[in-house]
Amino acid sequence: MSFFAQLGLRKVINASGKMTALGASAVSDEVADALKRAAQDYVDIDEMMEFAGSVIAEYTGAEDGCPTCGAAAGIAIATASVITGKNLSLIERMPDSEGLRNEVIIQKGQQVHFGASIAQMVRIGGGKPIEVGNANKVEPDHIEQAITEKTAALLYIKSHHAVQKGTQSLETMMRIAKEHQLPFIVDAAAEEDFQAYIRMGADIVIYSGGKALEGPTSGLICGKKKWMEACRMQYKGVGRPMKVGKEGVAGLIAALKQYPSKEDNGDEQIERMTKLTEALADAKGLHCSIKQDEAGRAIYRAQIQVDASKAGMTAAELLHRLESGNPAIFLRHHYVNVGILSVDPRPLLKGQEDIIASEIKRILKEGQSS
The missing domain is CATH 3.40.640.10 (Type I PLP-dependent aspartate aminotransferase-like (Major domain))
Structure with missing residues (x-):
């Protein structure tokens, strides 16, 4: 069980980025060890x-x-x-x-x-x-x-x-x-x-x-x-x-x-986001693609365009459902007002892109059947 779960807090899947509101980064063992040793001296x-x-x-x-x-x-x-x-x-x-x-x-x-x-x-x-x-x-x-x-x-x-x-x-x-x-x-x-x-x-x-x-x-x-x-x-x-x-x-x-x-992992980002977009290819009302960061950084995100008339809900509604769950899934939402959500691969732990795709499809299916 994670440290935060032990405190009774919801598990978070961070697909938004290195965001202060989500704790920024998950540090390496070496950095964590430096924090621990310094705290005790x-x-x-x-x-x-x-x-x-x-x-x-x-x-x-x-x-x-x-x-x-x-x-x-x-x-x-x-x-x-x-x-x-x-x-x-x-x-x-x-x-x-x-x-x-x-x-x-x-x-x-x-x-x-x-x-x-x-x-x-x-x-x-x-x-x-x-x-x-x-x-x-x-x-x-x-x-x-x-x-x-x-x-x-x-x-x-x-x-x-x-x-x-x-x-x-x-x-x-x-x-x-x-x-x-x-x-x-x-x-x-x-x-x-x-x-x-x-x-x-x-x-x-x-x-x-x-x-x-x-x-x-x-x-x-x-x-x-x-x-x-x-x-x-x-x-x-x-x-x-x-x-x-x-x-x-x-x-x-x-x-x-x-x-x-630290190695450049741009190819790995593209591979993981390609896997995600392929998993969502049959999701009704979604159009998925891979976009490079708008400021030109070597960051490759999956962009999810939500057609509310086909998806049965708006991008904002989908985002709210994802964030309200447990695990709480946070997507990048700078363009949610125009129906666009993004998945940032950098903070994702191994396999979490599969959980995100599964949850999105489950939420959409529930919404379309209700």
């Missing part, structure tokens, strides 16, 4: 944080790093760092940044909600979000003309949640930041390449530790040394209520050390 936390920064630097190619309790905390901490630097008096003022350079420029279509809003994370760090352009159309001039003596940084959100068309590229925004000698921050929370944006020249890059890295609930910031030192100092200020414990840092370090040996 003591360490000088400041010393551990500095050591973790050096490990983050090693695996990202950055000058230094800072562990966090998650990527959202990383946005707040990174924002505070570009406003305060290492000035302790300013650090202790945040998020009160009145009179300081505190404006953070972000393209309008990237001011998204990921469970909370990007803008709120910026404000927690003392920043004032400045949205530029329109949701699906941003010109370089929109960015340039928003820069004032109050500008603290430019922020780019690399995410499937963000508008993917009509916006300015990361390269363009970074060029503008460098021309104006402003720090350029990249939120790459769910990205799989932990070196790409540092190689490109970003000053600060933020990642989740519990998504592509498959570590515990945690996060990391990497970048220029002066900013990473300022980030770590935020734990004397706004970072304090979002501190990461010794267990999280130990698990993050273990996950970073494992990551380079």
